[in-house]
Amino acid sequence: MELEALFVIGMFLTFGVLLMTGYPVAWVLGGTAVIWTLIGVVAVEDFGANLWFDYPSSMGLVPERIWGIVESETLVALPMFIFMGIMLDQSGVAEKLMKSMVKLFGNVRGGFAVTVIVIGVLLAATTGIIGASVVLLGMLSLPVMMENKYDKGFAVGTACATGTLGILIPPSIMLVLMADRLAVPEASVGDLFMGAFLPGLLLGAMYVAYAMLRPLFQPKVAPVPEGIEKITWSVVWDVAKAVLPTAALILGVLGSIFAGVATPTEASGVGAMGALLLALISGRLNLQVMNSSLQQTTRTAAFIFAIFLGATAFSVVLRGLGGDQVIEEALLGLPFGPYGVILTILFGVFILGFFLDWVEITLIILPLVAPVVQHLGFDLVWFTILFAMCLQTSFLTPPVGFALFYIKGVAPPEIKVTDIYRGVIPFILIQLVALAIVFLVPEIATWLPSVAYD
């Protein structure tokens, strides 16, 4: 076992170092697999290492494993939810929501922040990707909040963190990917979607509480805006009208999954069609928009699947070198008891989340730890949701935090990187508190999937 442990550490180390060069993650994974195949073969054939390792049953199996990804029906939902998110972005639905809701919440202290969070939650329930929601929320809300003298960190943190809810609240491409990798009946895409629903809303509610409470103690972060019109019935009516298409889409996608009209894969197609129709109705759909949306879907799907390709090679080589046993024994050998093992895994994922993004962690780490968790007798839905919440947090943690990159791109120039870092810290803490709540009260994740079936 000594040698195996050494090889496993070596492989992860190689990956980590090469990653820092900034060469694309997908190819670093694939390349590391090739390098360690070579090392493994030399160790066995030239140095007589006592390993169950050879080329054919590691790198040699890459086509079969990639074919397994190609023929996965579940994964069809991934590009479809991406296409849906991009089309929704095009439809202008969020813009209309923002404009009408600002009037509704505007004259409350912290009202703009609350508006952003409410819209963020609604958007999260329609789209499964983060890039689009962070960019959209940032573009729509930051100028308004700056105009009204909001604290820069408070404003940008709110927009940034809220945008990440989309990856947790269903539909979510992350949950699709997790279900595909877990491949067990007790944690199907549908189970995970239902399991993530309440934790997602809990986070949304905690964000809202923060946005309302902090200005109470620190009025300077969110001044009461001047010159906002009073709420009239016509304002309420405007909001209702703006919410309608979003509500319809949520009903179409989540409703059809929860009501059993469609499988999650089919619902992704229904959602894409719905978003397409919304874009059409808004009059913004033309050939050029269609073309670039489709191309962006391809590029986004391709970069995720590319990581998939690298990760599948990485995993099979790691497994060949005995990685599974090493990690299983290491985890089970921990002296903290079963809950301690879960906490250790989650802590590890939280730390990895600083440097890696959710795709690699889902593809490499989840399949390694899931059997251990199952072996310890824990509910796999509960664990996966905790895992997902850790990964959602990883979008906010520097140096590699995609939500931070996205928001930096759209923030007005007066917002500095330090404002962004300062702004997201409270939200990272909220994430950790929510994680602790779901850890202590598993029913938040497991109740909905269980009642849905009785």
Added chain:
Amino acid sequence: DDLRWKMPVAFSTNLPGLGSPAAWVADNLTTASDGSIQVRVYEPGKLVPPFDILQSVSDGKIAAGYTWIGYDQGKVPAVPLFAAVPFGMKPWPYIGWYYYGGGHEMLQEVYANKGFNVHAQLCGIIGPETAGWYKESIKSLEDYKGMKIRFAGLGGKVLEKLGASVTMMPGGELYQALEKGTIDGTEFSMPAIDQLLGFDQVVKYNLFPGWHQQFTAQYMLINKDEWAKTTEAQKALVEASCTAATTRGLAEGEYKNGKVLAGFQDEGVHAEQIPRDVLLELKDVTDEVLKEEASKDADFKRVYESQQEFMETYKVWDERAYLPADL
């Protein structure tokens, strides 16, 4: 030199009868050979996706695999006859035909004829599956029309002919699809396994008999070059271990199913028999489908005819010798 065989499996080894024999064979071979053959089991998808076990064993990428070979009917049309046959044999006549009626030899030829470089060894068998789990009971052939159902293999083709809308959802999605009405029914396996997927919690009609799958057989596939490397003693050991695993797998299912089924009844599941006239009609359609398949592939035809011939003579014995089940 000691042989080290990595053996991916198509079913999780915690599934009684279906996956458990693989773990048993691996342990037994390693122990009984005194380590001269060491077998390491890889759970489904860990090494290679279940549907590609044949290919990767044949290509020599892995030494051995353990699978339900019916998954390969897209590559070797005749294999379903060795894996599960609608209105086919019960487990014991099947092993009778396999060991003594030339089945084992025919299977090697069937693979070789399609260019696959494998030695196949019957290494597990279970009794009938249930005819499935349904929202409503089935009273006539008409009931299949428009039914949304998950049904694998040749049986699926039969139902498709009867106007059902047949899908092939993965096991993991079935529970929810059934609960939510995305499908109206599904077959999966025998009660001891179906129980693990929780179908009894969501639909209340469990139909019998399992006309589409009276036996379900699993095989250990070994790369032929690797097989050639084994000594006579090792070959004998593989054969003996697999024969024992076949017996034990059958025993495990037979031992567990009754109790599980009784438990279902306590939870309000209706175990119903498909009416005899419906079964007769299903059999007619099945014969049609099998004849069609036979006309498309010479190996299928040969094996099918051999099985039919044996079943004719077996019937003479079967009808008379066994006590009726209700006595």
Added chain:
Amino acid sequence: MTVSEHDAPKGGYTPIPVADEFLHHHTELPTTRISQWLDAAMTAIGKGASWLWLVVTGVIIYAVVSRYVFGQGSVLLEEVQWHLAGAGWLLGLAYTLVVDDHVRVDVLHERLSLRTQAWIELFGLMCLLMPFLALAVYEMVPYAISSWEVGETSQAPAGLSHRWVLKAVLALSFAMILIAALSRLLKVTALLFGFPKPIRIITGTENKEDAS
């Protein structure tokens, strides 16, 4: 790029807030004549394949509607979905490499000089990407051929036949990434060693627009 009350265009086309733009840091390599040519081919295939997403959407809608309205679903339609979706992203892989949209850990990378970035690129191409692709293609070609030789069909009786087609697309798509990688290699050597002759410096974002 802010959209607010006053500067929102009246109907019609709104510029797309391409989220990737804010994420991907592109190494600004010069191009070469051969690279230009290869990139154009890979990009055209990738962009063409993008239309498959619309087709998949249509197939899914058709499958759902036909199940509920006409009471017939089919294995065939399910398989058509993953065949088309699979082809969609497979054929998009090379295009994504051409426009340099694969995710990197940028922390150090964007602070490095262009030449250092190019050296990293050279190392990555020669030691990581190309060996990986070469091995994959080497294994994938026989994999597709054996599917063709046995006339592999779906394991579902009512499924699609001709599995080899998509398996060939798999091998082809990896060969295409290899071509895109080769083109990138030429650009890197053009920058570092002046061979082949560099044509002009282009940025990643421009590249995205005019590589078609």
